[in-house]
Amino acid sequence: MNKNFLIQAQDLSFERSGRIIFSSLNLSLEEGQIIFIKGKNGSGKTSLLRCLAGFTPTTSGKILWYGNEVLPAFYSEEPLVAWLGHLDAIKGSLTVKENLLFFSKIWSVKSNTFNKCIKKLSFEKFMNFPASWLSAGEKRRLSLIRLSFCPAKVWILDEPSTFLDSDNREILIDIMNTHLKNKGAIVCATHDSLKISNALELTL
DSSP states (O other): OTTTSEEEEEEEEEEEETTTEEEEEEEEEEETTTEEEETTSSSHHHHHHHHTSSSSOOEEEEEEEEBBBBBOTSSSSOOEEEEEEOOOOOOTSBBOOOOHHHHHHHOOOOOHHHHHHHHHHHHHHGHHHTTSSSSSHHHHHHHHHHHHHOSEEEEEESSTTOOOOHHHHHHHHHHHHHHHHHTEEEEOOOOSOOOOOEEEEEEE
């Protein structure tokens, strides 16, 4: 398998409760590349993303991250993969600022980068709010701020535009395009039409 790929999956199969969700699946991801995962509800999009993110073991096959079979945790200082799922991983007992600082300190994010990401999502006025006060759309924007300053090259996104209005969907597209221009890579499952140039598609 090619060590130049950020992610390379070969002959992946996944079963749940005796049901085959997907089988003989191959996928490779390079710098600057985005792959949209398409399919009906229940076709296995989220299951595939969770396997690629290292959360769920496959039934068979092999996944290499940067040529290795070991994937550092998202909470490590140098994560290889960033995850954004259906649910926003936010601690409601902390303020918005405390939620963001938790990760920015782990990842040694520079203050100008931190502030730029907050400004891009127009989140300055929320910084001292308890995160539990946020609406579903605001929580999604908070997760996008964290994603924006995550140092991981590979982003794995499961319906990232959920709860976003049209203006914030455009900001999401801009964030994704910027990541790709900076030699990042993305695997994304979405029902929305996110206009990204030269995107590849995999249908389950």
